[in-house]
Structure formats: C-alpha cells, structure tokens
Amino acid sequence: MARSVSTRRKLFFTVAAWSVALLIFFPVLWTILTSFKTEASAVASPPELLGADWTLQNYSDVWARSDYPRFFLNSVIISIGSTVLGLLIAIPAAWSMAFVPGNKTKDLLMWMLSTKMMPAAAVLIPMYLIFQKTGLFDTRTGLVLALMLMNLPVIIWMLYTYFKEIPGEILEAARMDGASLKNEVLYILTPMAIPGIASTMLLNIILAWNEAFWTITLTTINAAPLSAFIASFSAPQGLFYAKLSAASTMAIAPILIMGWFGQKQLVRGLTFGAVK
Amino acid sequence: MNMTLRALLGATAMLTLAGLASAETTITVATVNNGDMVRMQGLMDDFYAKNPDIKVEWVTLEENVLRQNVTTDIATGGGQYDVMTIGTYEVPIWGKQGWLASLNDLPADYDVDDILPAIRGGLTVDGNLLAAPFYGESSMVMYRKDLMDAAGLKMPDAPTWADIEKAAAAMTDKSKEQYGICLRGKAGWGENMAFLTAMSNSFGARWFDENWVPQFDQPEWKATLDFYLNLMTQYGPPGASNNGFNENLTLFQQGKCGMWIDATVAASFVTGKDSTVADKVGFALAPDNGLGKRGNWLWAWSLAIPTSSQKQDAAKTFINWATNKDYLALVASKEGWANVPPGTRTSLYANAEYAKVPFAKMTIDSINSADPTKPTVKPVPYVGVQFVAIPEFAGMGTSVGELFSAALAGQSTADDALAAAQALVTDEMTSAGYIK
Numbered sequence: 001m002a003r004s005v006s007t008r009r010k011l012f013f014t015v016a017a018w019s020v021a022l023l024i025f026f027p028v029l030w031t032i033l034t035s036f037k038t039e040a041s042a043v044a045s046p047p048e049l050l051g052a053d054w055t056l057q058n059y060s061d062v063w064a065r066s067d068y069p070r071f072f073l074n075s076v077i078i079s080i081g082s083t084v085l086g087l088l089i090a091i092p093a094a095w096s097m098a099f100v101p102g103n104k105t106k107d108l109l110m111w112m113l114s115t116k117m118m119p120a121a122a123v124l125i126p127m128y129l130i131f132q133k134t135g136l137f138d139t140r141t142g143l144v145l146a147l148m149l150m151n152l153p154v155i156i157w158m159l160y161t162y163f164k165e166i167p168g169e170i171l172e173a174a175r176m177d178g179a180s181l182k183n184e185v186l187y188i189l190t191p192m193a194i195p196g197i198a199s200t201m202l203l204n205i206i207l208a209w210n211e212a213f214w215t216i217t218l219t220t221i222n223a224a225p226l227s228a229f230i231a232s233f234s235a236p237q238g239l240f241y242a243k244l245s246a247a248s249t250m251a252i253a254p255i256l257i258m259g260w261f262g263q264k265q266l267v268r269g270l271t272f273g274a275v276k
Numbered sequence: 277m278n279m280t281l282r283a284l285l286g287a288t289a290m291l292t293l294a295g296l297a298s299a300e301t302t303i304t305v306a307t308v309n310n311g312d313m314v315r316m317q318g319l320m321d322d323f324y325a326k327n328p329d330i331k332v333e334w335v336t337l338e339e340n341v342l343r344q345n346v347t348t349d350i351a352t353g354g355g356q357y358d359v360m361t362i363g364t365y366e367v368p369i370w371g372k373q374g375w376l377a378s379l380n381d382l383p384a385d386y387d388v389d390d391i392l393p394a395i396r397g398g399l400t401v402d403g404n405l406l407a408a409p410f411y412g413e414s415s416m417v418m419y420r421k422d423l424m425d426a427a428g429l430k431m432p433d434a435p436t437w438a439d440i441e442k443a444a445a446a447m448t449d450k451s452k453e454q455y456g457i458c459l460r461g462k463a464g465w466g467e468n469m470a471f472l473t474a475m476s477n478s479f480g481a482r483w484f485d486e487n488w489v490p491q492f493d494q495p496e497w498k499a500t501l502d503f504y505l506n507l508m509t510q511y512g513p514p515g516a517s518n519n520g521f522n523e524n525l526t527l528f529q530q531g532k533c534g535m536w537i538d539a540t541v542a543a544s545f546v547t548g549k550d551s552t553v554a555d556k557v558g559f560a561l562a563p564d565n566g567l568g569k570r571g572n573w574l575w576a577w578s579l580a581i582p583t584s585s586q587k588q589d590a591a592k593t594f595i596n597w598a599t600n601k602d603y604l605a606l607v608a609s610k611e612g613w614a615n616v617p618p619g620t621r622t623s624l625y626a627n628a629e630y631a632k633v634p635f636a637k638m639t640i641d642s643i644n645s646a647d648p649t650k651p652t653v654k655p656v657p658y659v660g661v662q663f664v665a666i667p668e669f670a671g672m673g674t675s676v677g678e679l680f681s682a683a684l685a686g687q688s689t690a691d692d693a694l695a696a697a698q699a700l701v702t703d704e705m706t707s708a709g710y711i712k
Contacts, residue, residue, distance in 0.1 A: 234338035
C-alpha cells in the first residue's frame with residue numbers, strides 16, 4: 001500500500017515537474033519554431049505548426065544583414081570578463097564576511113542586495129555621462145565594469161552562502177600549520193569551494209549575457225553585444241516576427257547550450273544551503 | 277642611392293599612401309528597422325562609390341529604444357551619433373533647444389523646394405530646415421473592395437465617418453471572423469493616441485485651447501470617443517485594445533478586416549506578397565465629419581545631425597545622398613517604383629511611372645490634406661496633427677492612451693476615461709507651468 005502511494009506520488013510529481021518545465025520552456029521552443037517559418041506563417045491565426053511554411057530564409061537574411069560574429073564576440077568578452085573580474089573581488093569579500101564577520105556584516109550584505117532593487121533607469125543619465133566623460137562609452141572595458149558592478153551583489157551573496165557551509169576549523173587548522181592569509185584563501189578555501197564558484201560563475205555569465213538595458217544604452221557599434229543584435233530586428237511597421245525569432249535563437253543558442261551542460265552545477269549552486 | 281636608402285624611401289611612400297587611405301571619416305547613423313531603411317543599407321555601394329572617403333556604421337534599433345538612446349545622447353551632448361533618424365515630433369522640440377544642425381546649406385542640386393510643403397513645414401524651425409525627410413506618411417482608409425461589392429456598397433474617395441460606420445456594419449460577419457473595421461487600440465502616444473488625436477481633429481476636438489487648458493471635458497472629445505468605442509465594440513475584432521499597427525496589419529493581410537484606417541505606408545504591405553487579399557484592396561481618404569478637417573495624420577521619419585556631432589560635413593554628405601531625388605531614382609532602378617520611399621518629394625508624384633503605383637495618388641492627397649500648424653477646427657497653441665509638439669506630450673499621451681485603451685477593453689466608460697484624462701492632463705500642464 002505504502003509502496004503504491006509512493007509510486008503514485010512520484011508519478012504525480014514527475015508529471016507536475018515536466019509540465020512546469022515545458023511551460024517555462026515553451027516560449028523558447030516557440031521562438032525557435034517561429035524562426036523557421038515564413039513571416040506570413042509566423043503570424044497565422046490560429047497558430048500553425050504542422051501545416052506551417054518552413055524555411056531557412058530568416059537565418060540567411062539575418063546573417064546577411066548583421067555582423068553576427070562581432071556581436072557574439074562582444075557578448076563572450078563582456079560576460080566572461082565581468083564574471084572573472086567579479087569573482088576576483090567577490091571571493092575575498094565573501095571570505096571576510098563568512099569567516100571574520102563584523103557587527104555590520106549582515107547590514108552590509110542587505111545593503112548590497114538592496115542596490116539590485118533600484119530601477120536601472122533611475123541612474124541612466126549619470127551613468128551615461130560618466131561613461132562618456134571617462135571614455136568608457138561603447139567600449140568592452142566599460143561594459144565589463146558596468147556588468148561586474150551590477151552583478152557583484154549576487155556573486156558575493158552566492159559565494160557567502162557557499163563559504164558559510166565550509167567548516168571554519170579546516171581554515172583554522174591551515175592557519176595553525178602556518179598558512180598565510182593569501183595561501184589560506186588560494187590553496188584551502190578556493191579548491192574546497194570550486195563547485196560553488198563554478199555555479200556562481202555560470203549564473204553570472206548567464207545574467208551578463210542576457211542583460212539588455214545597459215548593454216544597449218551604453219554602446220553603439222564597437223562593444224554592442226547580442227542584445228543589441230536582437231533589438232535591431234524589431235520593426236515598428238511591417239512583419240518581422242520570424243526574422244526577430246531567428247535573431248533571438250542565434251543570440252540565445254550559445255548560452256542555452258552552456259546552461260544545458262552546466263545545469264547540474266547551476267542547480268547545486270542555486271539550492272546550496274536551502275535544505276539542511 | 278644604396279639599397280637601405282631606397283628601402284627607407286619606399287617604406288615612407290607606402291606609409292604615406294596608407295595614411296591617405298586611412299583618412300577616412302566614419303559616421304554613425306542611428307536608425308529604425310523598417311523596409312525603407314533596410315533597403316538603403318543594401319544600396320550603400322552607390323554611396324561608397326561616390327564618397328570613398330566616408331564610411332557609414334549603422335546602429336539599428338527598435339523604435340522606442342532608438343528614441344530613448346538618441347534622446348539621452350542629444351540631451352547630454354554625447355556626440356555618439358552623427359546622423360539620427362527622428363520623427364516630426366522630435367524636430368520642433370529639439371530644434372528649439374538648439375540640438376540640431378541646420379541643413380539650409382545643402383547643395384543646390386538637393387532642391388529643397390521639391391520637398392512636400394506639409395512635410396517640410398514640420399521639419400523647419402525659425403526658417404532652418406533641421407531634418408531631411410527620408411519617408412513621409414499620412415493615414416488613409418484601406419478597404420476590401422470585394423466585401424464592399426458583396427454588400428452592395430461603394431466607398432467614396434473622401435468618405436465621412438457615417439460612411440465608415442455603414443460600411444463596417446455591412447461587412448461584419450463575426451461568425452466568419454470577419455470584422456468590419458480594425459483600428460489601433462494599443463496604448464501609447466504613437467499608437468492609439470496617434471489615431472484618436474487625428475480622428476478627434478475631424479470631430480472638431482483639440483487637446484488644448486489657446487491658453488493650454490485641456491479640452492477632454494468638451495463635447496467634441498466625448499463625440500470622438502463614443503463613436504470610436506461604439507464602432508470598435510460592434511464591428512471591431514476581439515482584443516482590439518492590444519492591437520497596434522503590426523497586429524492590425526496581420527489581421528488585414530489574413531482577410532479578417534473589412535477596413536483599416538492607418539499609415540499610408542501600410543498600402544505596400546496589404547498589397548504585397550504576404551497579403552492574402554493583395555488584389556482586393558481599395559484606398560480612400562481618411563474620413564471627416566463635414567467640419568473641414570479629416571482624421572488623417574502627418575509623419576515623416578527624417579535624418580538629422582545633432583550639433584554635438586564632430587563629423588557634420590560627412591553627415592551632411594550622407595543625408596544629401598539618402599534623401600536626394602537621385603536616391604529615389606536609384607531605388608526605382610534597382611527595386612521598382614513601388615519600393616521608392618514615399619511622401620517626401622513633389623517630383624515623385626509628378627512622375628508618370630510612380631503615378632501607376634495604386635496607392636500613390638491617395639498617399640499624396642492624404643499628406644497634402646494635413647496641416648500641422650492648423651490641425652483641427654478651432655485654433656490651438658501647438659504644432660502637430662496627431663501629437664502636440666511639446667516635451668510633456670509623450671508621457672501624457674501614453675497615459676491618456678492607457679485610459680482610452682482601458683475603455684476599449686471595457687474596464688471603464690468613455691465618460692470616466694475622459695474625466696480621468698482631463699484631470700491627469702490638467703495636473704501635468706499645471707506642474708509644467710503651462711497653466712498659471
């Protein structure tokens with residue numbers, strides 16, 4: 001009896017999980033399908049699936065009209081650059097907060113998180129002016145800095161949560177054996193936290209890759225990443241959904257594949273410390 | 277001369293040549309993604325052949341993103357763009373701020389007098405042409421000739437709103453998903469409010485009186501909104517409060533609309549290859565109510581140079597090429613007359629070949645019948661047919677558009693929407709200092 005209930009529950013949760021997963025993935029799936037339809041077929045009502053006019057024309061049009069490799073390269077450099085720089089700052093910060101907390105550490109963590117709640121548009125003009133005056137506008141360096149600062153609270157929070165799970169006694173033992181602070185962080189803490197750092201890195205790359213407000217506002221030509229590439233295919237007048245879908249598919253494909261391969265790390269990092 | 281000296285001289289000559297070759301000016305052009313602009317990007321070989329020393333970099337963005345980016349850039353004097361694609365709403369506002377360079381010194385062969393007077397007037401501030409029109413548009417009625425024939429009706433070339441209502445009733449058959457009329461309902465100053473403001477002109481309504489006092493509490497606005505809501509509720513498609521240009525275009529192309537009143541540029545889409553009703557479409561002027569004003573708007577996407585640009589000469593050379601009569605001839609030779617950017621030059625409409633394009637006459641008649649300086653029946657203190665050319669309008673227009681869109685969705689009545697609009701606009705105008 002107990003076994004039957006357990007199987008039924010398992011089946012129920014499996015079906016529920018698949019339904020939710022499909023629901024979440026459906027917009028992406030529909031975008032991919034639409035990218036292979038003609039413009040007329042893309043907007044057909046009722047929506048067409050089996051009877052749709054399939055074509056590869058959208059991809060060849062999008063490729064011909066835009067310099068995709070340049071946008072792609074910018075996205076890679078900006079997302080990896082901002083992540084690596086963020087980790088270099090966040091690892092020592094999270095270490096100090098996790099292992100030598102002060103009276104205000106919790107407040108500091110909350111304050112850092114609160115900066116994520118500020119609407120980006122509120123600082124549009126100051127950011128724009130700073131970037132212009134410092135020569136950072138439309139540069140990869142500028143975007144690496146901007147995205148690093150934007151995602152730093154998330155990186156620090158994730159690493160802090162992960163570091164908190166590492167027993168302080170291990171670090172203490174290393175210290176007693178004569179390890180310097182640098183050696184303690186570099187050779188004891190970091191190797192132990194590699195899974196957490198990897199998942200943080202993965203999530204941050206995804207966040208930086210998908211960021212659209214600043215990457216479109218603070219660039220024109222040289223540093224424009226794939227978010228700007230997508231934006232160039234939306235049209236105020238005329239049918240554009242199929243081409244826009246093709247551009248979107250080309251933009252999300254790399255990060256989708258990376259996320260697929262790294263999903264175990266990602267889930268582990270996001271749920272770490274959630275259940276004790 | 278020994279070998280070393282020769283080599284050095286040769287290297288110097290090569291470096292000099294390389295230096296000359298690299299004395300190229302690169303200009304950045306910000307633009308929207310539409311058919312005419314994409315076509316221009318495909319014809320750049322002609323520009324480069326004539327101007328080998330200028331390179332053009334394109335920043336193509338969605339309309340609202342483009343507006344935000346170029347506004348931020350020009351307001352901060354950023355100088356990131358050398359040529360901006362802007363609309364007739366921005367030109368007078370930015371012109372008064374001194375943000376746009378004058379184009380009065382374009383070469384004589386540019387023939388500035390050839391630009392359509394209505395369009396040119398909207399792009400000129402204090403005698404300075406501040407933007408060159410790339411394409412212009414008005415609005416008109418596009419209707420299904422076959423459905424009108426089946427209903428035993430004939431669409432006049434210059435219909436009244438009563439004609440439109442009668443035709444809409446006759447062509448509606450909801451059981452076949454066939455709706456008499458499709459109009460914009462999606463909220464936005466450039467969406468439903470572009471249509472409703474233009475429509476209100478033909479009902480004698482206005483946004484403000486001569487003292488900038490909002491007029492939504494006047495009977496003309498009530499007549500406009502009541503008529504629109506009744507028309508759309510009875511004969512419009514379901515979910516019309518979410519429909520903008522592209523949604524209505526899709527419905528019309530799929531044969532679900534008897535009529536569609538929208539931008540004249542839509543004519544090439546509804547008669548194009550993606551349309552299932554391409555050979556059944558007729559055109560008429562936007563309707564009136566016998567008050568001397570039609571419900572059509574006037575808009576032009578134009579190319580302008582911000583004063584913050586460091587490369588104004590090269591930018592002017594590009595604008596001259598892109599909006600010159602020769603460019604229209606170039607497009608015609610490569611892609612046919614139907615694909616020439618419409619609504620900018622008188623000479624285009626005098627061309628016998630272009631006159632054969634089915635929507636050419638109705639487009640020029642629509643453009644000519646719009647007057648941005650006298651948009652409605654009563655006098656107004658502002659310029660603009662479907663907008664009010666003041667900086668506050670974009671925000672107010674969108675807020676009022678949301679109220680009217682909610683009324684179309686059945687979430688409020690016309691009276692409630694108008695009362696809320698009156699209160700909202702009065703507050704905004706008082707805060708902005710227009711109302712003392």
